[in-house]
Amino acid sequence: MALISLRQLLDHAAENNYGVAAFNVNNLEQIQAIMEAAKETNSPVILQASRGARSYTNDVFLRHLILGAVELYPDIPVVMHQDHGNSLQTCLSAIRNGFTSVMMDGSLKEDAKTPSDFEYNVRITADVVRIAHSMGISVEGELGCLGSLETGKGEKEDGHGFEGTLSHDQLLTDPVEAAQFVELTKVDALAIAIGTSHGAYKFTKKPDGKTLAIDRIREIHRRLPNTHLVMHGSSSVPQELQAEFRKYGGEMKETWGVPVEEIQEGIKNGVRKINVDTDNRLAMTAAIRKLLSTNPSEFDLRKYMVPARDAMKKVCAQRMVEFGQAGQASKIKAIPLDSMAKRYV
Ligand SMILES: O=C(CO)COP(=O)(O)O
Numbered sequence: 176m177a178l179i180s181l182r183q184l185l186d187h188a189a190e191n192n193y194g195v196a197a198f199n200v201n202n203l204e205q206i207q208a209i210m211e212a213a214k215e216t217n218s219p220v221i222l223q224a225s226r227g228a229r230s231y232t233n234d235v236f237l238r239h240l241i242l243g244a245v246e247l248y249p250d251i252p253v254v255m256h257q258d259h260g261n262s263l264q265t266c267l268s269a270i271r272n273g274f275t276s277v278m279m280d281g282s283l284k285e286d287a288k289t290p291s292d293f294e295y296n297v298r299i300t301a302d303v304v305r306i307a308h309s310m311g312i313s314v315e316g317e318l319g320c321l322g323s324l325e326t327g328k329g330e331k332e333d334g335h336g337f338e339g340t341l342s343h344d345q346l347l348t349d350p351v352e353a354a355q356f357v358e359l360t361k362v363d364a365l366a367i368a369i370g371t372s373h374g375a376y377k378f379t380k381k382p383d384g385k386t387l388a389i390d391r392i393r394e395i396h397r398r399l400p401n402t403h404l405v406m407h408g409s410s411s412v413p414q415e416l417q418a419e420f421r422k423y424g425g426e427m428k429e430t431w432g433v434p435v436e437e438i439q440e441g442i443k444n445g446v447r448k449i450n451v452d453t454d455n456r457l458a459m460t461a462a463i464r465k466l467l468s469t470n471p472s473e474f475d476l477r478k479y480m481v482p483a484r485d486a487m488k489k490v491c492a493q494r495m496v497e498f499g500q501a502g503q504a505s506k507i508k509a510i511p512l513d514s515m516a517k518r519y520v
Pocket residue numbers: 199258259372373374375406407408409410411450451452453454
């Protein structure tokens with residue numbers, strides 16, 4: 176199947192009440208893991224690349240790897256998405272390189288660390304929407320800064336994340352502002368801040384309503400019943416994966432991620448895209464640690480990349496079932512980007 180737009184996929188997800196995991200990709204093995212999981216579970220997929228991933232892999236390699244996936248798995252709808260674009264330039268270069276969807280994260284300024292104001296966010300996001308929609312490309316915006324309600328701090332991912340400490344006002348998306356933001360920008364999907372953060376260290380204990388504001392999702396969904404909501408920082412950081420990582424020499428202090436049942440509650444309330452990166456990184460690295468520490472003489476990289484890929488495939492397939500996207504791929508017929516562009520007009 177051809178690459179499809181995020182908007183097409185999330186519209187289908189909303190009509191059929193499911194959520195879609197957006198997995199970050201940086202190399203061949205991660206793309207293979209996701210596609211194999213998708214084939215096994217008949218799931219549509221969102222492959223997303225951060226700015227860090229694009230510079231690590233190179234846009235040309237990335238585009239051809241993803242086009243390879245599309246060719247090898249003709250029955251799986253694939254969205255190619257820019258994760259956390261920091262500027263109009265980043266989004267435009269993604270579009271030029273074949274991405275069918277971009278995130279303009281205007282919750283932070285172009286330096287990706289200074290919280291911006293509402294007017295800046297509306298202006299930059301609306302600029303991206305105008306250009307992207309004319310080509311049928313989807314846009315995800317973000318309102319509110321991702322960070323911990325326990326500490327007021329945000330975890331940095333590859334330089335992306337605010338510095339210092341923020342108040343609960345800035346860490347929780349305001350439902351009234353969210354409605355204005357969507358009206359003014361016309362984004363296809365809206366990332367909201369509800370107490371999740373990027374990386375492994377999200378919560379110091381299992382989160383409750385004070386540290387993870389699932390109620391906020393309900394309020395936002397009530398005001399914006401037709402907007403696709405996005406949860407970032409949604410790895411579950413499973414205790415078993417942490418234990419496996421530590422068992423083979425990995426260092427990670429005790430931590431909690433976002434429980435899958437909380438994400439499922441979000442999906443009942445308008446969450447359609449769920450970003451997961453850390454769980455896959457952890458699964459792959461734990462598998463590599465295990466193979467190398469139990470076979471110290473091994474130096475054929477395939478010997479550790481195969482179990483790493485298998486470990487990631489297992490995480491992906493599990494999330495695909497848990498989020499409800501399993502079984503949906505064969506029900507989707509690709510809408511060309513040109514037709515999507517006409518719809519926006
Ligand atoms: O939100 C993410 C990418 O945009 C990834 O979140 P995690 O760090 O929880 O996997």
